[in-house]
Amino acid sequence: MAAIEEVEGLSEVIGRAIQEHLERSNINIAWPQIDNLVRPILRIEAFLEDAGPGSDLSPRSERVASRTVELTDIMTPGPSRSPTAPHQVHEIASPSFETQSHSSDSNEEIADISDSRRKGTSGLRISQHQTIQEDHSEHQRQMQVDTRNFPKRKKVMSEKFVFQPSTLDKLIIGIWEQIHGSIHLDPKAIFDQFQIAPLESSDIAHHPAAETTTLDLLSTNVDKTPDSFSQMNVFCRKVTQASRVCRSIEMIVQARWIELFEEQIQIRTAAVADLSATKHRKAVFMEACQDFGWSEKELRNKMAIWRGYKEVKDAAGWASLVFAGMGIYRFCKYRVGFDKDAMRRLRNLRKRLEVAADTLHPHWRQLLAIVGEHATVQYSGHPHEWVVFEDGKDPIPLRQTYLDHNRFFAFEHIDESIIDESAWGCEDPRWMPQPNTIARVDGRYICASCGEQQSDDPKLNACFCFPSLFGYVKRKPPPIQVFRTPDGKNNGLVALTSFDRGMAIGELVGLITKGVSGRDVMDISTPLANYQVWQERIGNYTRFANHSCKPNAQSSTFTWLDTQRVVIVSKGIEAGAEITLDYGDKYWAGLDKACLCGESCCRYRTRDR
Numbered sequence: 124m125a126a127i128e129e130v131e132g133l134s135e136v137i138g139r140a141i142q143e144h145l146e147r148s149n150i151n152i153a154w155p156q157i158d159n160l161v162r163p164i165l166r167i168e169a170f171l172e173d174a175g176p177g178s179d180l181s182p183r184s185e186r187v188a189s190r191t192v193e194l195t196d197i198m199t200p201g202p203s204r205s206p207t208a209p210h211q212v213h214e215i216a217s218p219s220f221e222t223q224s225h226s227s228d229s230n231e232e233i234a235d236i237s238d239s240r241r242k243g244t245s246g247l248r249i250s251q252h253q254t255i256q257e258d259h260s261e262h263q264r265q266m267q268v269d270t271r272n273f274p275k276r277k278k279v280m281s282e283k284f285v286f287q288p289s290t291l292d293k294l295i296i297g298i299w300e301q302i303h304g305s306i307h308l309d310p311k312a313i314f315d316q317f318q319i320a321p322l323e324s325s326d327i328a329h330h331p332a333a334e335t336t337t338l339d340l341l342s343t344n345v346d347k348t349p350d351s352f353s354q355m356n357v358f359c360r361k362v363t364q365a366s367r368v369c370r371s372i373e374m375i376v377q378a379r380w381i382e383l384f385e386e387q388i389q390i391r392t393a394a395v396a397d398l399s400a401t402k403h404r405k406a407v408f409m410e411a412c413q414d415f416g417w418s419e420k421e422l423r424n425k426m427a428i429w430r431g432y433k434e435v436k437d438a439a440g441w442a443s444l445v446f447a448g449m450g451i452y453r454f455c456k457y458r459v460g461f462d463k464d465a466m467r468r469l470r471n472l473r474k475r476l477e478v479a480a481d482t483l484h485p486h487w488r489q490l491l492a493i494v495g496e497h498a499t500v501q502y503s504g505h506p507h508e509w510v511v512f513e514d515g516k517d518p519i520p521l522r523q524t525y526l527d528h529n530r531f532f533a534f535e536h537i538d539e540s541i542i543d544e545s546a547w548g549c550e551d552p553r554w555m556p557q558p559n560t561i562a563r564v565d566g567r568y569i570c571a572s573c574g575e576q577q578s579d580d581p582k583l584n585a586c587f588c589f590p591s592l593f594g595y596v597k598r599k600p601p602p603i604q605v606f607r608t609p610d611g612k613n614n615g616l617v618a619l620t621s622f623d624r625g626m627a628i629g630e631l632v633g634l635i636t637k638g639v640s641g642r643d644v645m646d647i648s649t650p651l652a653n654y655q656v657w658q659e660r661i662g663n664y665t666r667f668a669n670h671s672c673k674p675n676a677q678s679s680t681f682t683w684l685d686t687q688r689v690v691i692v693s694k695g696i697e698a699g700a701e702i703t704l705d706y707g708d709k710y711w712a713g714l715d716k717a718c719l720c721g722e723s724c725c726r727y728r729t730r731d732r
């Protein structure tokens with residue numbers, strides 16, 4: 124047992140890896156003896172051995188890990204067996220990037236997979252009659268818009284092996300999710316908002332209901348009115364918020380503590396040179412044990428994780444710690460994939476994380492004052508006002524990236540399209556009255572796609588076609604950055620987290636106008652009007668999506684509250700991938716350029732088209 128405890132987490136890692144592997148592989152375990160077992164378990168043990176100078180292994184010396192895995196839930200009745208080659212022991216030790224096989228569960232999917240050509244031209248094909256034109260040039264840009272349907276969220280099962288995200292990928296995606304999530308990382312969350320002290324009953328009498336924050340809300344005697352529920356929501360949000368801020372502070376302080384611990388050893392070694400550094404280390408360590416009131420083992424275990432926090436911070440900066448999700452604990456505790464390559468990837472992320480953190484959470488750096496760091500914001504303004512580099516170079520302002528072509532370049536980031544009054548007056552040409560007038564009884568808006576009620580009030584809305592854009596949560600910039608493409612396409616869009624098939628990437632937002640030609644403009648029509656979305660000087664990030672002959676997104680029309688919108692919808696995008704659209708033949712016909720998408724199916728790789 125002692126040996127197992129020494130190699131902290133090894134049993135856990137091995138057990139988890141094997142369990143995950145068995146679950147993912149959907150293996151029908153067919154050991155003859157297994158039917159006779161009431162509750163089958165798999166016992167895995169690891170031994171530390173000396174291979175010695177010869178080829179023979181010495182007898183097993185010390186068991187360093189032992190773990191049991193429950194097989195009852197993993198066993199599957201069907202005869203299907205994974206096509207994966209049997210895994211070797213060394214593969215199991217590293218669960219990252221394991222191959223996976225999925226079994227297809229419908230005839231349609233099987234047919235889809237067996238005919239890859241047909242799959243490539245599935246129901247996602249898009250109509251030809253919508254166009255968009257290129258900016259600051261004469262040729263026409265034609266992004267294709269599917270007016271009939273958009274990719275649905277059907278899970279695509281694949282017979283192909285699928286790489287699983289590694290622990291590092293999970294850590295990185297977790298950070299991006301936190302930065303683009305709803306947390307407000309502001310020290311105020313603990314100093315102003317977190318008033319947990321129970322109120323006296325006499326206080327409650329003097330406090331307006333809205334300020335009732337604590338025990339009275341938790342008590343079973345409170346009335347269960349909508350008001351008290353809403354107060355409880357606010358209270359719970361504040362506590363969650365405050366606790367999240369405390370977690371960030373905890374990690375940055377622990378990372379800083381490791382630095383001070385090492386500094387302390389150096390200072391003492393320099394002051395008392397007759398004692399060895401090892402002895403000084405031990406003395407500093409014991410002093411810390413005493414101050415913390417922890418045993419040596421407790422402190423050593425904690426330090427191993429804190430050291431991980433410090434290493435992550437050294438590579439990816441303080442923002443990575445402040446916004447780390449749950450993944451960081453696992454990454455630092457088990458250190459799976461915690462290697463030079465991981466540190467290089469984290470270093471390349473540093474500036475990009477800072478751009479997102481500074482622009483979306485302007486107060487986050489104030490937390491760093493606790494560990495004596497500067498609180499000055501480095502990147503101000505809109506998150507898409509900065510162009511980031513995948514190789515970790517310093518981000519540059521968007522404007523700077525266009526000055527060579529257009530020294531008057533200016534772009535205003537907006538969340539909602541603006542109607543060009545000089546073209547349309549007070550009219551909105553996107554208006555799309557529903558054909559079925561019965562659907563408008565009671566003044567309710569019914570979604571033409573899902574048939575459910577649409578409303579900007581989340582309590583009334585039942586249409587979840589694009590919940591990140593309409594009717595559900597307030598719009599905020601999605602986990603997407605404008606990045607400098609390495610292959611000559613100037614800027615592009617990179618997905619920071621994955622976008623499942625059918626998820627909205629964003630609405631094509633710009634100036635709603637008409638009569639513009641030879642510019643960056645998309646022509647769109649409803650049964651009642653032809654209008655244009657012009658994104659040259661005003662718009663959102665969708666303006667930076669590049670073309671690919673094998674795009675991972677498409678534009679589709681969608682009607683929200685009787686108003687037509689153009690939505691960029693994912694066809695399945697992995698975290699870290701460039702978001703691309705198919706601009707269509709008409710666009711490329713007018714462009715004196717070769718396509719740089721690099722796909723084997725590229726249709727425009729030469730200029731003579």
Ligand SMILES: C[S@@+](CC[C@H](N)C(=O)[O-])C[C@H]1O[C@@H](n2cnc3c(N)ncnc32)[C@H](O)[C@@H]1O
Pocket residue numbers: 257611612613614615666667668669670671716717718719720
């Ligand atoms: C809507 S803009 C996309 C954003 C653009 N890359 C930028 O930096 O502003 C369209 C322009 O991007 C470039 N572009 C987009 N996709 C491309 C591709 N596959 N190959 C070459 N150039 C591309 C072309 O210059 C095209 O005119």
